[in-house]
Amino acid sequence: MLSLRQLEVFLAVIETGSTTRAADAVALSQSAASNALTELESRLGEKLFDRVGKRLVLNASGRALQPRARALLAQARDAESLFRSGGGQLKLGASTTIGNYLLPRLLGAAQEPLPCERIEIANTDDIAERMLRFELDLGLVEGQTRHPDLVLTPWRRDEMVIVAAPFLPGEPLHCLPWIMREPGSGTRSVVEQELSEVLTGVVPLLELGSSEAIHNAVRAGLGISCLSRHVVQQSLHNGELEVRAPELSIRRPLYLLRHRQRPDTAAVARFLAMCPPEN
Structure with a gap:
């Protein structure tokens, strides 16, 4: 039967590239880590790594096992925390x-x-x-x-609105400087998808890593953006920002x-x- 220790060593070898470094990561001797990996491969009847120089590189069989090994170890940790903390953290x-x-x-x-x-x-x-x-x-x-x-x-559901400082000129949206989230952000992907016609040909003036940073830049008059009402509701209430083109608001899940x-x-x-x- 497979053991959690064998799976732990297997995942550590993936991260470190060798049984020596994996042994350090899981607090075992090098020989114990090597034995655990050998026993795992013997039990499965498959080699899980290819040796490239001094480094162990995951092969197709290892890649198939990797997500299942992670899932089993995660479930074991969940079981431990269940009894340590009255239901887990x-x-x-x-x-x-x-x-x-x-x-x-x-x-x-x-x-x-x-x-x-x-x-x-x-x-x-x-x-x-x-x-x-x-x-x-x-x-x-x-x-x-x-x-x-x-x-x-x-x-839940959210509404995103195009906002600008009241003193920013009332030009067409595509003529104004845009401030946007970084690529990989959920907000960025939704805005690009839903406002594709408005943003055609637009190159963002700034790409910032947080909605609050964009919020502050828009309040300072650097440009416009499309942000969640959760972010801008206080600024809309006190008049620091206004909604532009309310018909283009985005309702997103x-x-x-x-x-x-x-x-x-x-x-x-x-x-x-x-x-x-x-x-």
């Missing part, structure tokens, strides 16, 4: 608009504290990559991801992101009870 990933604006409001309004081990805030592509490595239990994202091992389900091979933990279930999907 949630490792949550949120794309930037959700993590910086919507999620704090939802958690602040909740009737009980959510036992989060950590909340990672990054763009959609980064959250998807962390989910594929089984480093997060659940993702909350604004953009789409099409990896076959990841599953998107609708969670926000998603729950799960790994297909990883069942919901008890902590995920508690989060969804506190912050359930909208009907």
Whole structure:
């Protein structure tokens, strides 16, 4: 029977390229790590690595095993945390608009504290990559991801509006300087898709890594942007910003992101009870 230790060594060899460095990573002797890998390959009847010089390189059989090994180790860690902490701690990933604006409001309004081990805030592509490595239990994202091992389900809805400082000239939208999120951001992909006709031929004046940075740049009059109402609602209320072309507002879904091979933990279930999907 396969052991978790064998799978742990296998994944460490993928990361480090050798059994010597893998042994250090998993706190084993070099001989114990080599034996674990040999036993795993013997049990499976397949070589999992090709030797290239002094380095072990994952082959097709190893690539087939890799996601399953990660899933099994993640489930073992989930089982341990279930009994250590009364149901486990949630490792949550949120794309930037959700993590910086919507999620704090939802958690602040909740009737009980959510036992989060950590909340990672990054763009959609980064959250998807962390989910594929089984480093997060659940993702909350604004953009789409099409990896076959990841599953998107609708969670909430958001409205995005084109905003500008009131003193910015009222020229056609394509003639004004645009400020946009970086490539890989869910916000950026939605804006480019939904406003493709407006943005034809437009080269962004600035590409910034956070919605708040764009918000501040637009308030300073550097250009226009399309941002979530969650980001700009206070600035719209106090007159620092105004909506341009309200007919072009974008209504977009926000998603729950799960790994297909990883069942919901008890902590995920508690989060969804506190912050359930909208009907």
